Amino acid sequence: MLEYLVLYQSESGNTKKIAATIFSHLPGTSKDLIDIMTDKMIPEARIYFIGFCVHQGSCSMVVSDFLNDLSGKRIALFGTCGMGDSPEYYSTIEHSANAWIESDNEYLGAFICQGKMPQKIRQKYEAMRTAENTAKINMCLRNFDEALTHPDSLDIEHAKVFVEKILKKIKAKDF
Template sequence: MKTQVLYMSRTGNTEKIAQAIFSAIPGKNKDIARFAGQTDYDMGDIYFIGFWTDRGSASVEVLDYLGSLQGKKIALFGTCGMGESIEYYRKIEERIKVFIEDGNQYLGCFLCQGKMPMQVREKYLKMRHPGNEGQIQKMLQNFDKALLHPDWKDMENAQRFVHRIYSRL
């Protein structure tokens, strides 16, 4: 079985996770590529599709690609600015996996926190007013924590995700 890792990365976070996933895939019959609107749908039997999260979902290009795959085993992975929220991660997964067509086998999803562009922090600061001080403070704390991600623990968790998938195949 050939495994294909395809990913879209805006700031480099998802690319780091893609590299960790690729290194954990057993054997040599594997490939990794930055997502660039591929149209060759027979590149692999198992796909790890990576994305960065914007407003709780993946880009239209990634969603369209997922919808074009037929008869494949598909695992998702991604990064988002929000951390330590399993509930939020599940919502992201649910929003994205619905684009996987019947006839494919869904293998699961790995998500972790990733750093955000500084413009996001500046936006938070501009949004601050006396009525939302507590909420904005939490958003700023999350932003600052995200600067350290993905970290070595995130990489190890991504690799464990791959090991769990291959142990079930």
């Protein structure tokens, strides 16, 4: 059994980038980094870092099914979403995703940051613009443009701090 497994689903590379950062900051060699969408066999681990790209405020069914199947594990979540700089929204995402974790697991916390979105999203916003919703659509377009640089170096640093925080939490509980 591995000590750490960093398991992720990434459509645009945002979550993969955060997953690689988390993996590289975990100690030792008893660890693996796996894209959940591959055919690779998923090994058992003591501690899981599970990442996802946010869709409609939560994780995908593939990730929720995996979370739901875990038992007696320590689990930390991480994710990327198009909306940025909204701790309230990030908290909503966290609660929506961690609802899939069974109560016999130990939930360790979550890290969520902004990620760039596909260009088709910007085109969708532009096509939706009407006289009545111009202000709202302009806000969505500003957010889209801001997201183009994410996850950025500050997001990466926050992911590193997240790993340190989780490791300290684990160490404190093990003593």
